[in-house]
Amino acid sequence: MLKTVIVGASGYTGAELTRMVHQHPSLELVGLYVSANSADAGKPISDLHGWLKGQVDAPLQPLKDVSEVGKKADVVLLATAHEVSHDIAPLFLEQQCTVMDLSGAFRVKGDNFYPDYYGFEHQHGEWLDKAVYGLAEWNEAEIAQADLVAVPGCYPTASQLALKPLIEAGLLDGKQWPVINAVSGVSGAGRKASMANSFCEVSLNAYGIFSHRHQPEISAHLGQDVIFTPHLGNFKRGILATITAKLADGVTEAQVSEALENAYGDTPLVRALGVNQSAKLQSVQQTGYCDIGWSVQGQHVILTSAIDNLLKGAASQAMQCINIRFGFSPLTAIV
Numbered sequence: 001m002l003k004t005v006i007v008g009a010s011g012y013t014g015a016e017l018t019r020m021v022h023q024h025p026s027l028e029l030v031g032l033y034v035s036a037n038s039a040d041a042g043k044p045i046s047d048l049h050g051w052l053k054g055q056v057d058a059p060l061q062p063l064k065d066v067s068e069v070g071k072k073a074d075v076v077l078l079a080t081a082h083e084v085s086h087d088i089a090p091l092f093l094e095q096q097c098t099v100m101d102l103s104g105a106f107r108v109k110g111d112n113f114y115p116d117y118y119g120f121e122h123q124h125g126e127w128l129d130k131a132v133y134g135l136a137e138w139n140e141a142e143i144a145q146a147d148l149v150a151v152p153g154c155y156p157t158a159s160q161l162a163l164k165p166l167i168e169a170g171l172l173d174g175k176q177w178p179v180i181n182a183v184s185g186v187s188g189a190g191r192k193a194s195m196a197n198s199f200c201e202v203s204l205n206a207y208g209i210f211s212h213r214h215q216p217e218i219s220a221h222l223g224q225d226v227i228f229t230p231h232l233g234n235f236k237r238g239i240l241a242t243i244t245a246k247l248a249d250g251v252t253e254a255q256v257s258e259a260l261e262n263a264y265g266d267t268p269l270v271r272a273l274g275v276n277q278s279a280k281l282q283s284v285q286q287t288g289y290c291d292i293g294w295s296v297q298g299q300h301v302i303l304t305s306a307i308d309n310l311l312k313g314a315a316s317q318a319m320q321c322i323n324i325r326f327g328f329s330p331l332t333a334i335v
């Protein structure tokens with residue numbers, strides 16, 4: 001049994017991780033942590049997330065001494081804000097823990113990326129270099145060796161899973177940037193209260209136009225510039241990305257279908273729905289699946305990609321990475 005700690009356990013992705021670790025036959029949940037001065041310290045996690053009642057009623061503990069907590073853990077899941085993960089991941093790594101970080105703190109290597117998009121100067125360049133990007137279906141060999149996995153963002157997961165097969169097969173016109181419009185449920189912003197996410201304020205609107213940090217994350221890992229526009233929708237969970245791209249000269253619908261079906265023929269958690277099919281949220285909410293549909297007309301392809309932002313976009317992708325890293329059966333605790 002691998003001793004497993006979750007930091008940020010009271011948050012939305014932390015609670016999903018708690019459920020999955022509890023269900024995993026080879027992981028032992030040894031600690032659920034929140035910040036040192038959290039108002040929730042001492043409360044059973046099931047007081048905050050009632051659906052866990054009777055499954056996991058362990059108390060949330062204040063994270064005071066990271067190194068001491070690291071000494072009792074084999075695996076650490078960080079469901080914390082970027083700045084927090086940035087500061088504490090290296091301390092757990094120094095204790096020989098394997099760290100899965102759900103934040104953006106170790107996802108993108110590149111000068112000025114962190115000051116420009118996250119507002120801080122990265123202090124742990126060595127770990128940033130070593131971190132492996134946890135896009136599970138595409139990075140399996142590297143994840144299997146990693147000490148630190150940077151689990152991709154929710155929009156980048158939905159977007160890359162749809163575009164990558166076409167880019168890898170050389171089917172896109174590289175000069176025309178794919179255009180990604182994606183709508184997310186409000187849980188994407190986390191559990192902490194804010195005006196933008198309060199019930200009466202949430203509408204359907206674009207945000208982060210030309211400036212969202214997921215645009216460079218997607219571009220860096222696809223090796224292809226993109227236009228990315230996120231939208232906030234008035235529903236709780238799920239992301240639907242609708243992506244328009246130009247095909248290279250002479251590329252046919254059959255080639256597009258072949259690329260997607262080949263890429264995902266053996267990947268149970270990514271379902272290539274087929275040509276002229278359209279992915280929908282209802283089919284993926286509360287699941288670890290990504291559904292992808294596509295249509296071709298002339299030189300353009302429109303792809304739709306749907307995930308649950310808290311699961312395939314965060315917690316269940318982290319669990320996929322654990323299963324890969326430790327050689328467990330791929331769907332353990334996910335399906």
Ligand SMILES: NC(=O)C1=CN([C@@H]2O[C@H](COP(=O)(O)OP(=O)(O)OC[C@H]3O[C@@H](n4cnc5c(N)ncnc54)[C@H](OP(=O)(O)O)[C@@H]3O)[C@@H](O)[C@H]2O)C=CC1
Pocket residue numbers: 007008009010011012013014033034035036037038039040063078079080081082084102103104152153154187188189190191192309310313314
């Ligand atoms: N929500 C989503 O759809 C996705 C989120 N992510 C990323 O995953 C991470 C977690 O997101 P999410 O679950 O939404 O966040 P939440 O805001 O819901 O939860 C954050 C958690 O971190 C805890 N926390 C805050 N400060 C500290 C600290 N200094 N030390 C330890 N714990 C702390 C909070 O508890 P308390 O404040 O009481 O201490 C809470 O448990 C973020 O980096 C986010 O960007 C990635 C993909 C998708």
Ligand SMILES: CC(=O)N[C@@H](CCC(=O)OP(=O)(O)O)C(=O)O
Pocket residue numbers: 102103104152153154155184185186187188189230232313
């Ligand atoms: C609706 C909403 O606010 N979504 C979040 C994305 C959450 C996510 O993927 O997480 P990372 O921050 O870990 O990249 C946002 O746009 O900031």
